[in-house]
Amino acid sequence: MNLIDIYIQEVTRRLPKKSRDDIALELRSTIEDMLPENYAEKEVKEVLKNLGNPASLASEYSDRPMYLIGPRYFDTYMTLLKIVLPIVAILAFFVIIMENINTYSGEEDIVNGIINVIILILGHVIWGMISAAMETFFWITLVFAILERKDSSRSKSPLTPSWTEWTPDDLKSIPLITKEKKISTGDIFGSLLWIAIFISVYFNAGHLLGVYEKVQGKIELITPTFNQEVLHSYWLIVIVALIIEIAFVFYKLILRQWTSKLAIMNTVRNIVSTLVFIIVISNDQLINENIISI
Amino acid sequence: MQLQFELKYSFIIILIVLWLLLSIIDIVQGFRKANMK
Numbered sequence: 168m169n170l171i172d173i174y175i176q177e178v179t180r181r182l183p184k185k186s187r188d189d190i191a192l193e194l195r196s197t198i199e200d201m202l203p204e205n206y207a208e209k210e211v212k213e214v215l216k217n218l219g220n221p222a223s224l225a226s227e228y229s230d231r232p233m234y235l236i237g238p239r240y241f242d243t244y245m246t247l248l249k250i251v252l253p254i255v256a257i258l259a260f261f262v263i264i265m266e267n268i269n270t271y272s273g274e275e276d277i278v279n280g281i282i283n284v285i286i287l288i289l290g291h292v293i294w295g296m297i298s299a300a301m302e303t304f305f306w307i308t309l310v311f312a313i314l315e316r317k318d319s320s321r322s323k324s325p326l327t328p329s330w331t332e333w334t335p336d337d338l339k340s341i342p343l344i345t346k347e348k349k350i351s352t353g354d355i356f357g358s359l360l361w362i363a364i365f366i367s368v369y370f371n372a373g374h375l376l377g378v379y380e381k382v383q384g385k386i387e388l389i390t391p392t393f394n395q396e397v398l399h400s401y402w403l404i405v406i407v408a409l410i411i412e413i414a415f416v417f418y419k420l421i422l423r424q425w426t427s428k429l430a431i432m433n434t435v436r437n438i439v440s441t442l443v444f445i446i447v448i449s450n451d452q453l454i455n456e457n458i459i460s461i
Numbered sequence: 462m463q464l465q466f467e468l469k470y471s472f473i474i475i476l477i478v479l480w481l482l483l484s485i486i487d488i489v490q491g492f493r494k495a496n497m498k
Contacts, residue, residue: 347497425494433491437484444480448473 170211171198174221181225190228235312242325244311251307252300254417257359259299261413263292264366348424358416362409369405372398377455390457397453401446408443411436 175194179187201214218224226233236244327333368375373395380389415436422429447453 345497348494425491425497427492427495430488430491430495434488437488441480441484445477448476454469454472 170208170215171195174198174215174218177221178225178228181222182229186228194224232315234315235308236315238323238325239318240311240315240326243327243330244307248304248307250420251303254420255303256296256300259296260292260359260363261366263295264363342424344424348426350419350423350425355416355420358412358419362412362416366409369398391455394452394455397450398447401443401450404443404446408440411439 175191175198178194179191182190198211198214198218201217202210222233322332324332327337372393373391374388376393377388377391380387382389415432418432419429
């Protein structure tokens with residue numbers, strides 16, 4: 168008897184308060200129906216074993232899933248995470264680099280400079296990327312967990328990315344990507360890395376690029392190649408070109424294959440960056456006069 | 462002074478030519494990949 172009471176308690180404590188008494192009664196009568204007239208503990212155990220884990224039974228009674236995200240939403244959830252998380256991490260990477268460029272004092276001593284850059288990357292960038300990704304992960308998971316619980320349809324078949332039931336017509340909207348046309352993830356991340364290196368070097372060229380000499384045992388930048396004020400004066404067009412570059416990379420990330428439209432955009436991107444490059448480099452004051460006389 | 466002037470401009474011209482060359486290669490590659498069957 169005691170085992171039955173405990174079993175009923177274990178089931179009902181997982182249910183909403185208002186339905187506990189009714190379900191307790193129903194469950195008790197079910198158990199009693201399953202038992203012979205003069206039953207022993209062995210028979211009770213047998214019946215309870217057949218009814219299964221109280222948590223599973225409670226889940227059946229309350230019609231609530233025993234998982235955070237079920238088969239219906241899991242594929243959409245994973246697809247969204249795979250698209251959004253890298254974007255968020257990359258955006259965080261750029262935002263933190265941009266924020267730190269202004270605060271980076273620019274050590275004249277190259278060794279200290281490199282150590283500072285490593286600390287900057289480890290301390291700010293990696294942590295910033297992880298925390299941005301974690302936050303996004305949390306909110307996406309929360310939204311899907313709510314969706315899972317609010318979905319009134321009984322269907323367990325996975326949703327398509329367009330949030331409807333799958334039909335063979337869905338295949339018509341998916342392009343067949345050939346190996347030659349495919350844009351690899353390495354290509355996308357390579358482009359983003361190159362943009363990040365360019366931003367770091369462009370806005371720090373005054374204390375990174377130039378002639379280094381050993382002064383009292385320390386390697387120091389004696390003559391910078393470029394005039395940092397001139398580089399900074401073109402910040403607006405450089406930022407515009409960089410935004411176009413970043414937008415192009417994200418467009419590649421979405422398309423995942425080379426198309427005529429992408430090739431035209433690539434041409435525009437190249438023309439813009441070439442024009443900006445020519446405008447910046449043709450400035451008379453850009454290259455430090457002292458570097459030529461060395 | 463004249464030598465410095467020439468050095469500076471030849472350096473700039475080399476950089477521009479290199480940049481142009483890389484851009485053209487990139488544009489051509491883009492169209493080549495887009496038109497592949």
